Amino acid sequence: MRNVDEDSITQIVLARQAQAQDPRLKQVMTSVVQHLHAFARDVELTEEEWFKGIQFLTDVGHITDDKRQEFILLSDTLGLSMLVTALNNRKPEGCTEATVFGPFFVEHAPHYENGEDVANGAKGEPCFVSGRVTGLTGEPIPNAHIEVWQADSDGFYDVQYQGEEGSKGRGSLRSLEDGSFHFRSITAESYPIPHDGPVGRMLKALGRHPWRPAHLHFMIEAPGYERLITHVFRDGDRYLDSDAVFGVRSSLIADWRRHEPGVAPDGSRVETSFSTLSFTFILNREAATEGGDKR
Amino acid sequence: MRNVDEDSITQIVLARQAQAQDPRLKQVMTSVVQHLHAFARDVELTEEEWFKGIQFLTDVGHITDDKRQEFILLSDTLGLSMLVTALNNRKPEGCTEATVFGPFFVEHAPHYENGEDVANGAKGEPCFVSGRVTGLTGEPIPNAHIEVWQADSDGFYDVQYQGEEGSKGRGSLRSLEDGSFHFRSITAESYPIPHDGPVGRMLKALGRHPWRPAHLHFMIEAPGYERLITHVFRDGDRYLDSDAVFGVRSSLIADWRRHEPGVAPDGSRVETSFSTLSFTFILNREAATEGGDKR
Numbered sequence: 082m083r084n085v086d087e088d089s090i091t092q093i094v095l096a097r098q099a100q101a102q103d104p105r106l107k108q109v110m111t112s113v114v115q116h117l118h119a120f121a122r123d124v125e126l127t128e129e130e131w132f133k134g135i136q137f138l139t140d141v142g143h144i145t146d147d148k149r150q151e152f153i154l155l156s157d158t159l160g161l162s163m164l165v166t167a168l169n170n171r172k173p174e175g176c177t178e179a180t181v182f183g184p185f186f187v188e189h190a191p192h193y194e195n196g197e198d199v200a201n202g203a204k205g206e207p208c209f210v211s212g213r214v215t216g217l218t219g220e221p222i223p224n225a226h227i228e229v230w231q232a233d234s235d236g237f238y239d240v241q242y243q244g245e246e247g248s249k250g251r252g253s254l255r256s257l258e259d260g261s262f263h264f265r266s267i268t269a270e271s272y273p274i275p276h277d278g279p280v281g282r283m284l285k286a287l288g289r290h291p292w293r294p295a296h297l298h299f300m301i302e303a304p305g306y307e308r309l310i311t312h313v314f315r316d317g318d319r320y321l322d323s324d325a326v327f328g329v330r331s332s333l334i335a336d337w338r339r340h341e342p343g344v345a346p347d348g349s350r351v352e353t354s355f356s357t358l359s360f361t362f363i364l365n366r367e368a369a370t371e372g373g374d375k376r
Numbered sequence: 377m378r379n380v381d382e383d384s385i386t387q388i389v390l391a392r393q394a395q396a397q398d399p400r401l402k403q404v405m406t407s408v409v410q411h412l413h414a415f416a417r418d419v420e421l422t423e424e425e426w427f428k429g430i431q432f433l434t435d436v437g438h439i440t441d442d443k444r445q446e447f448i449l450l451s452d453t454l455g456l457s458m459l460v461t462a463l464n465n466r467k468p469e470g471c472t473e474a475t476v477f478g479p480f481f482v483e484h485a486p487h488y489e490n491g492e493d494v495a496n497g498a499k500g501e502p503c504f505v506s507g508r509v510t511g512l513t514g515e516p517i518p519n520a521h522i523e524v525w526q527a528d529s530d531g532f533y534d535v536q537y538q539g540e541e542g543s544k545g546r547g548s549l550r551s552l553e554d555g556s557f558h559f560r561s562i563t564a565e566s567y568p569i570p571h572d573g574p575v576g577r578m579l580k581a582l583g584r585h586p587w588r589p590a591h592l593h594f595m596i597e598a599p600g601y602e603r604l605i606t607h608v609f610r611d612g613d614r615y616l617d618s619d620a621v622f623g624v625r626s627s628l629i630a631d632w633r634r635h636e637p638g639v640a641p642d643g644s645r646v647e648t649s650f651s652t653l654s655f656t657f658i659l660n661r662e663a664a665t666e667g668g669d670k671r
Contacts, residue, residue: 084626085619087462093622094455100583110582112419114454116411121459124407131460135447142437142447152430152437159409160389164416165426167382287405288395324380327388331379 091118140279148240150184154280157181157326175217176365180311180328183298185238186230190251196347198265203250205234205267207355209346214256214301214362221260222364225303228253236272265347268337268356269295271320284325291325294318299362306364313360335360386413435574443535445479449575452476452621470512471660475606475623478593480533481525485546491642493560498545500529500562502650504641509551509596509657516555517659520598523548531567560642563632563651564590566615579620586620589613594657601659608655630655
């Protein structure tokens with residue numbers, strides 16, 4: 082393979098990695114090489130453009146740390162994350178659809194009892210959330226593990242505040258016997274994804290805004306069911322048609338009802354206006370491993 | 377565009393960046409999105425694999441600094457660099473072919489007069505290099521700016537030594553009136569690309585070795601001619617058929633002649649064995665901008 086040229090190179094690279102032990106790795110990397118090369122040929126990538134690409138990826142790498150994941154942001158804004166989510170979460174009609182995970186989930190968030198306030202001091206108007214977790218035939222799913230996380234009214238997740246410790250606007254709880262759950266939090270607002278880095282510069286150059294429509298993140302797990310990672314979006318948000326990370330699915334848009342100061346659903350008095358949200362999450366049964374049926 | 381799903385998402389992303397001001401950026405990013413999405417669909421990329429990819433790119437970003445460019449190494453080892461080089465350096469038959477630039481060029485390397493020793497203390501057996509710079513019709517090109525750089529006999533470029541200052545095994549010189557040049561350096565040896573990082577792990581997983589056949593880097597510039605970035609490879613090297621970065625072109629392989637201790641081409645006595653190399657670089661005329669003709 083001494084005479085590498087623009088015609089021969091792709092086959093030469095593929096032949097070189099034909100010895101990969103792991104057949105799946107070989108398959109994935111074959112496709113990576115084919116598409117990477119096809120891209121360069123399609124656009125006749127110049128050396129200057131190639132170098133700009135190298136510099137861009139270097140910048141993405143250098144701004145990424147424990148608190149900020151610019152590669153996920155890049156994947157999100159190019160629609161790759163949502164595509165991978167969709168490819169891996171095909172569900173029967175009627176099940177709650179999945180959407181992007183996003184970079185702001187944190188493991189081991191504090192546990193709350195139903196009715197407690199997961200805002201834990203996060204800034205924003207109160208929101209009372211209630212819902213149910215069920216299967217596709219309506220069977221209630223008790224004791225489901227529910228993780229919820231959201232940004233505050235300034236558009237920031239707790240982990241985006243430098244130097245601050247403690248979870249705000251995130252937590253886990255369990256569904257009750259009848260599959261229901263309820264908690265207090267703050268009203269979700271639309272917010273821009275972090276756009277002071279290379280991904281922000283890319284969006285600007287592409288004539289795109291960095292905003293996401295208001296949403297609440299949920300991850301719900303229960304034995305015998307597929308894990309559901311999704312959002313609930315707030316109806317009426319101006320960015321529902323142009324989510325910077327392409328996460329909106331019509332079935333996930335819900336009505337956040339506004340209320341004047343007064344008595345909240347939990348019986349407490351609230352001195353400010355507040356909102357209420359109710360949503361039913363319908364989980365898909367896990368593929369049969371012990372005689373269960375997968376619809 | 378509320379109902380994003382695996383079928384609609386690519387068109388939705390492309391529509392979103394349709395407002396890009398720069399038509400070339402729009403063209404390049406359209407192809408990026410199409411190929412990125414086609415890749416994910418082709419292999420049905422799992423969420424776990426996607427995350428491994430994110431972690432891999434993060435590692436590549438974090439090991440990259442002023443001295444080490446792991447993204448270029450990644451591009452090199454996937455054959456992208458050589459493909460881009462080939463696409464951008466189509467030349468008439470007879471011209472010296474281009475090959476990959478590599479990550480080890482340094483600007484403002486010291487200037488040498490013909491006959492001087494660019495090794496400047498780099499470890500290795502002496503090598504006496506001579507050559508000519510000409511045009512396609514054989515016309516000598518005087519005063520061409522020649523940059524040369526190479527690894528030492530341990531396989532390291534000067535910039536790879538932590539904390540050491542000073543250029544070793546690199547420098548610039550000018551061709552003489554008759555287009556000729558000559559300098560002393562050290563004999564190039566095959567060496568592995570840096571493989572203690574994520575790219576090295578990738579090569580290992582793919583069953584690939586990290587070695588490059590012995591070579592000397594050249595960059596040659598002269599007014600009226602296209603800049604030439606290339607290597608001269610050492611015939612007989614065991615890695616000529618499996619260069620880790622796919623840079624070998626048959627026309628760039630030359631005979632490094634071995635000599636016993638004795639009188640060198642410059643008339644000096646050398647107490648060790650040494651080698652000599654001679655190579656003619658044929659530059660392509662620049663595309664006509666003021667009535668010149670491009671062959």
